[in-house]
């Protein structure tokens with residue numbers, strides 16, 4: 001990124017903090033450059049400047065330029081893909097808010113993460129669809145896939161301590177904070193997953209968005225957030 005270049009990119013708003021009365025400091029997750037901290041001058045003074053564009057959940061199109069300070073300056077912003085079905089449902093808003101929270105804590109500033117962008121954009125589109133949906137299922141699948149994209153994928157096929165492979169069709173113990181399966185010889189773990197469930201989690205982690213069932217979602221989300229806490233400060 002050359003310093004004076006104007007960068008146009010799709011973006012998601014992760015965080016907005018008002019400062020100096022009329023300005024706002026934004027944390028954006030952008031398609032082209034990953035997480036960026038951006039100063040939006042006058043964002044609070046009038047809604048004319050950026051319209052109603054500085055809202056989470058929608059896919060924004062922004063132009064940013066390197067500012068004088070350490071942050072970028074927001075030059076323009078508009079909503080490119082409004083997600084009105086999503087923002088009209090509390091349940092879907094909560095699911096989207098949860099994944100944006102993971103991004104806020106785990107994405108690395110100024111590091112392009114195209115795979116992460118794609119996963120989150122796909123999830124938000126799905127949450128915006130009119131289909132009847134147990135939202136925890138795509139959320140949990142996305143969680144597993146995000147762990148893999150960040151290089152923190154859960155090892156669900158062999159023991160993370162001794163490396164011994166867990167044969168297909170066998171139940172196993174999993175400790176997400178330690179990265180995956182822990183075999184009995186290595187002390188096991190509190191959480192036990194049966195063979196079929198383990199297979200579904202492996203498929204979901206490899207990107208099969210329909211692999212998980214509703215019964216898997218709560219456990220999968222718990223494993224995901226335990227793993228995220230072990231790697232990033234997700235609180």
Ligand SMILES: [Zn+2]
Nearest residue numbers: 159162183186
């Ligand atoms: Zn072991």
